[in-house]
Every structure is written in structure tokens, then in C-alpha cells.
Amino acid sequence: MSDVALAAGGAVRPVTTETRAVRRALVAAAVVFLALFLVLPLAAVFAEAFRAGLAGYLAAIREPDALAAIRLTLLVAAIACPANLVFGLAAAWAVAKFEFRGKSLLVTLIDLPFSISPVISGLVYVLLFGAQGLLGPWLKAHGIEIIFAVPGIVLATIFVTLPFVARELIPLMQEQGSGDEEAALSLGAGGWKVFFLVTLPNVKWALLYGVLLCNARAMGEFGAVSVVSGHIRSLTNTMPLQVEILYNEYNFAAAFAVASLLAGLALVTLVLKSVLEWRYGHALSAAGRH
């Protein structure tokens, strides 16, 4: 493709690239920038976590409050991810397979949680369910606790992770069209059978990709959860909140030990995400190929 070349001082190089020196300088600048901003903070987490040695590290993680935080984080993700998975499938089915008025507005609304500050995502639930909130007096009269309790944390997490699965599935299902489903219907399959045997296998890798990102955010969410949690130890503290509490108590080794678990989760997420992109890139939407 780039066989057009200019003779510059005897040496021949393709016209669509730079001299070797320029290339090396640009690569070096990019790598130094990324090393400074990405790799160094990640390395700092593990370095600080193991500063007190392996024994100190294990002791910090086996702390009852830390274990309670880990359990709560797993519980919240185990509710938020399936909920948003079902939502993502329903939204993608409606948006990608049908033409209706107001569709672009619906797609914008689905993306809305990504453009709202996480603190505001938590605040809206406090204004709705909190003691001074719109439904607060009614909830109190019926003895239902949402804010400063687990339901509030789950709701805030669902809010911030709502778009992940839907925004992976919608572009992919739009690219795929409805030809396969129409063929299955014409051969006599029922609606649910078409969905489970035709549509779902067509989008399974994109679905997994969306759930992976949803899970990473659900387990790591801080701002929204911090507002609704009330920071009650071993009751309403997720892992990121536990990190904050330990750090503010100057218990740095323990804070970084819990943080290193979350950093490990982030690395596993990145590896799985890259594997999906490299092996099944053709089965992800154009937006999900990066």
C-alpha cells in the first residue's frame, strides 16, 4: 500500500511515516507518560500493601471488618450485575429489533448515569428515600430502611452500572439485524425459543464483555455508595469504603492491603477484557473492540 517512497539524502523511506528518530522519540514520550500516570500508581498499591510483609498483609485482609466489607461487595455485585444484565437484554431487544418513535431519546436516557457525577447518583436516592426525603416519612412509618442500609447501596450501584450491558448489546444487535430471528420464526420457533437459541448465542461474548465491565464498576464504586452508606462498620461498608476509613485512620498498610484486592480485580478484568477483544473481537460491537 505504501510503496510510494521519496529518496531523502540517499536513504529511502515510505512517505506515510516519520523518520526512525521521530518514531522512537514519540514512542518513548508516550511510554514515559503512561508509565508515570498508569503503571506507577498501580505499582504503588502493591508496594504499600506488602510494606508490612506477607504476614501483615494477610492479617489486614483477615480482619473481621475487612471480611465483612468483602462479603458486602460480593453481595452487591451479585445483585446489581444480573439486574442490569436482564435490563440490558430487554433494552437491546427493544432498541435493536424494532423501529419506534423516541428511540434516540431512550438510548440517551440509558447512557445518562455515565454523565452524572457519582455523588449526585447517591444524592438522588437520599432525596427520595432519606429521612428528609420525599418518601422518608412513609418508609419510616413502615419500618423500611433503604438509606444507610444495604438496599440503598444496591440501588446506587445499579444506577451507576446501568448502561454497561445495554451499551455493549445495542450496537452489536443493530449491526446483526433481525434476519436470523426472522428465519427462525418462519421455521416455526416461538418467541422465547428464538431469543434463547438464536439471539442469545449471537451476542454471548458481547454480553460477557458488558457484564465484566459492569462487575468491575459495581465492586469498585465509591462516590455513589459513599453517600448512601452511612459508613457503618461491618454493616454498610463495601471494600472501597473500607479502604477510605482505614486510610483516614492512618492505617495505611491495611488500607493498601484491601486496596490491593481491588487492584487485583482490576487487573483480572483488564486481562479477561483483552482476551475477549483479541479472540472474539469479531463478535463484539464496533464500539467494544477497544
Next chain:
Amino acid sequence: MTSALGLPLRRPSVLPGFGLALGFTLVYLGLVVLVPLAALVLKTAGLGWAGFWALATDPRTLSALRLSFGTALAAAAINLVFGLLVAWVLVRYDFPGRRLVDAMIDLPFALPTAVAGIALASLYAPNGPIGALAAMAGLRIAFTPLGIVVALTFVSLPFVVRTIQPVLEEIDRELEEAAATLGAGRLATLRRVILPTLVPAMLTGFALALARAVGEYGSVIFIAGNIPYVSEIAPLLIVIRLEEFHYQAATALACDMLAVSFALLLAINLVQAWSRGRFGHV
């Protein structure tokens, strides 16, 4: 199914499940996102215009908003320059570890913000490795607005790279060859052939980075020092007002920030519509 205007509400389709899928989508979206946001709007409306204006223009609020915007703009600008560089290097040059670097770009999306926050604070604090170096140069990074810029640069780093990358991959090398055969030098080609095609993606990436940075909370609060009027960002002030049970002030500030988020969202959509019309891609 036709509406009052005679326009079809939806085009007929042989596929089943439209009612169920759309119904579930709307109910879920309504309960999780729209009703809570409506509560925010209702609470703000309850303040009355005078009450809202007094709270929204409170000096501490304005100072927090100015800081959030100033630092977010600075971080988005840094990421515009380095994001372009990183995207260019990743798409155009082959070097050892290129795929690893490519995969690492998404780290700020995957790493919980609180973890990023304490890691950056420990690096940039005066007794941390980078903070100590900066201190020798007479520069304080942590507990100043500069520290906030560092944290915001970290969290918004992937946006510019990830919006420019696909557009750069699509650019036809033949355009550059044509420019070269017509006598353009390499720099002229870059500036007058490649850069203009990248402008929409750069603007979109910049706006996305800015939107994320303005609302960011977790990674900032550890490194900022949180001194009122100096290094107190708007999302933190919302949390402080809530902890003081001053719900009205929190609501008014949240409304200010929501208005800004919507303006940015609109700007992104306009840029993308313009780009689709002009270049046929986003």
C-alpha cells in the same frame, strides 16, 4: 398502531416481544434513574427561585465549582495532547509491548477510584517518591489544585485515546500518499490532511474526559487536601452539605452540576451529528 399525528408509533415487525421488552426497559429505567432524578428536580423546585439562587451563588459553592471546572479543563487538555500522542503511537508504530500498552490504557476504567486516590496521594505527598522530587524543585503537588489535576488526568486518560484510535485506524493511507505526491512535506500532510479528520474525535474525547473529570470524587479527595476555597471540589462540597444535613444546599449544587453535565452531553451529541454529516463517521 398510530399516534394522534398519524405518524406510526412503531414500524410493524414480525418479531414478537416489543411490548414486553420496551415495557420492562421503561419501568426499570423509570424506577432506577428517572424517578430519583425527578426527586432532585422536585426538591430544587421546592427551594423557590430566590432560595435556589442564594444557595447556588454562595461564595464557597462558586469557588468549588470554579475549582472543579478549572482542574477538569486542565486535565482534559493534558489528555487531549497526550491522548493524541498515545493513540498515534499505538495505531501507527509497531514497538515491543504495543498490545500490553494498549490493554493498559483502560486501567483507569477498571481500577476503583478510591484505590487510585490513595495510590496517587501516597506517590505525590511530600514524603512520597514523586512528591519528594517535586519538593526539591520547590513544587507542592498533593493537597493543592495541582494534585487534583493529577488525579483527574488519571481517571479521564482513556477517553481521548479511545475516541481517536478507531478514527485513526480508518484513515486511508492513500490520502497521505496523494498529499506526498502533490509535494506536501510530512508535517504539512499531518497538519492539513490528518489533523482535520481527527478534530471531531478529539472534541468528543475532550468533552467526555471533561464530563468525567468534573464529577469525579473518589480519586480526588485523598490527594486534594480538601481545604475550603482552595482545594475543595464541587462533588465533595455536596457530600459535606449532606453530612451537615443541609440538604437544600446539596440539592442546589447538584442541580448546578447536572445542568453542566447535560450541556456537555448535548455538546457531544452535536459534535457527533456534525461529524457524521461532514465525515460520515463519528
